[in-house]
Amino acid sequence: MTDEPTALEEKASPSLPQSVDLAAAFEESGVRDVLKELDDTMIGLAPVKQRIRETAALLLVDQARRQLGLATETPTLHMSFTGNPGTGKTTVALKMADLLHRLGYVRKGHLVTVTRDDLVGQYIGHTAPKTKEVLKKAMGGVLFIDEAYYLYRPENERDYGQEAIEILLQVMENNRDDLVVILAGYADRMDRFFESNPGFRSRIAHHIEFPDYTNEELLKIAEIMLSEQNYAFDPAARVAMAEYIASRRGQQHFANARSIRNALDRARLRQANRLFNEAAGPLDAAALSAIAETDIRASRVFRGGLDTDRKPAREAAE
Numbered sequence: 001m002t003d004e005p006t007a008l009e010e011k012a013s014p015s016l017p018q019s020v021d022l023a024a025a026f027e028e029s030g031v032r033d034v035l036k037e038l039d040d041t042m043i044g045l046a047p048v049k050q051r052i053r054e055t056a057a058l059l060l061v062d063q064a065r066r067q068l069g070l071a072t073e074t075p076t077l078h079m080s081f082t083g084n085p086g087t088g089k090t091t092v093a094l095k096m097a098d099l100l101h102r103l104g105y106v107r108k109g110h111l112v113t114v115t116r117d118d119l120v121g122q123y124i125g126h127t128a129p130k131t132k133e134v135l136k137k138a139m140g141g142v143l144f145i146d147e148a149y150y151l152y153r154p155e156n157e158r159d160y161g162q163e164a165i166e167i168l169l170q171v172m173e174n175n176r177d178d179l180v181v182i183l184a185g186y187a188d189r190m191d192r193f194f195e196s197n198p199g200f201r202s203r204i205a206h207h208i209e210f211p212d213y214t215n216e217e218l219l220k221i222a223e224i225m226l227s228e229q230n231y232a233f234d235p236a237a238r239v240a241m242a243e244y245i246a247s248r249r250g251q252q253h254f255a256n257a258r259s260i261r262n263a264l265d266r267a268r269l270r271q272a273n274r275l276f277n278e279a280a281g282p283l284d285a286a287a288l289s290a291i292a293e294t295d296i297r298a299s300r301v302f303r304g305g306l307d308t309d310r311k312p313a314r315e316a317a318e
């Protein structure tokens, strides 16, 4: 051991701090709060939460390294979120936007959610202005492109999607310090998209996979969603909901937590009708808040059909 400064120590200019306190940065940046909120409000998703903690750690260390003059380049923060519908991708993207904002990687921290139709025009000359308009709105925040692979349609040589892709790739490279792009969708389609579009693959540093929820997790999600609106299952309704979830999973257009949210919307509708038709006298808070077994069992899911009434195909997916 010698007292000679190391090369790295020599590199740090005297005006830079000698050390940084990562624990203090974790508290002061508010990152701890975002991670806690993620843990508290979202059921399950252990691997996703782990990846987000790791990303937060990476960024905190990146910041510390900047303070000590060890890092200068903005890290690549574009991401892909893959998983089936309703697995929480959009909700987690919102939290990610908040995290990136608190750490100073984006100026505003808002989330702009788009699909192909928001970026690609129907006629020649329409795509570039459309894509640029979306990018302008998203600057300073996170652009979330749902089902991003629809941008690429190899079967149609003159597809305008290619124009949107080229603009996106350029902005993802040149505006890395003020815009984070998250591509979302099914894992297998996203893989194929990356195979055909290596430009995207090379610009995306973080791939996060969202697993399907288990039946138990979906029941907990249902209880949380209800309690947020000051409703609750009565004990028989809870059992019915567990059965509902098991049946619904095997039916068409199952969309994890989104199917649960939609089922609860319909259960509340049935509850309101029931109360309206049956109530003879005044109703107390308990009666107005209780979802009863019949509100769940009236669903068509128990008769082998989708729990939707005269809905078009797109909505039936919900």
Ligand SMILES: Nc1ncnc2c1ncn2[C@@H]1O[C@H](COP(=O)(O)OP(=O)(O)OP(=O)(O)O)[C@@H](O)[C@H]1O
Pocket: 041, 042, 043, 044, 045, 084, 085, 086, 087, 088, 089, 090, 091, 092, 146, 221, 224, 255, 257, 258, 261
């Ligand atoms: N882990 C969870 N805990 C509680 N609620 C959840 C959870 N995951 C999702 N939700 C709720 O389920 C609904 C659908 O979630 P979200 O829109 O984030 O899913 P998604 O993966 O983006 O799906 P899609 O792209 O099909 O909309 C939202 O209302 C969200 O609040």
